[in-house]
Amino acid sequence: MIKLDDRLSAIAALVRTDRRICDVGTDHGLLPCYLAQCGAKRVIASDVNENPLAAARANVEKYGCSGSVELVLSDGLKSVPPCDDIIIAGMGGELIADIIGGCGFVTADTRFILQPMTKAEHLRRYLYREGFEIMQENGAYSGGKAYTVMLVRYTGVKCGIDDRFAYFGRCTDERYIRKVNAQLEKLARSDPKLLEIIGHQTEV
């Protein structure tokens, strides 16, 4: 069985393995192979670049997952057929938002599992503005860094969110909160009102 690090494990834990899955920007392809090992039968591993896709292909062969994992060269979701659970991880929040914006097959049952490396506040604002809801956020800690992993669905209800929710979301993980606090302390040098939200969270 593939041993994933804490970040990828936290992502995998939110995926429904009995659905059609796509890992957008798969790179090494370890997550799709792991999901196949967990019983997933319909997994797409997609990437916009040939080299990562070649690395993913090597792992699909190494782990004997070619019956369950299909490799697709695609910019975001443009060439990906309809899927139920869409993973977009290890990219900036702005790029993740762009990729979601290009998804042509969202239904009430579609789930996005999102793990932004940067600009999580941009991604949260985008999600609520466009009618998505963050159902759950879990912290993860890998390589000395704290991350958040979001489980998201489409509700069609469009609304704004306040700064607190934009920066902390639903993540209650202490290490993630500490990381966001440090980020806010830096940003507050040029935008002092951000000092008010350090260490606090709120619900929408």
Ligand SMILES: C[S@@+](CC[C@H](N)C(=O)[O-])C[C@H]1O[C@@H](n2cnc3c(N)ncnc32)[C@H](O)[C@@H]1O
């Ligand atoms: C840092 S890696 C993350 C790999 C993996 N998702 C993870 O979290 O470990 C980012 C990957 O996203 C791919 N990528 C960047 N922009 C993309 C896009 N518009 N559509 C699909 N893949 C993209 C890159 O080629 C790269 O393989």
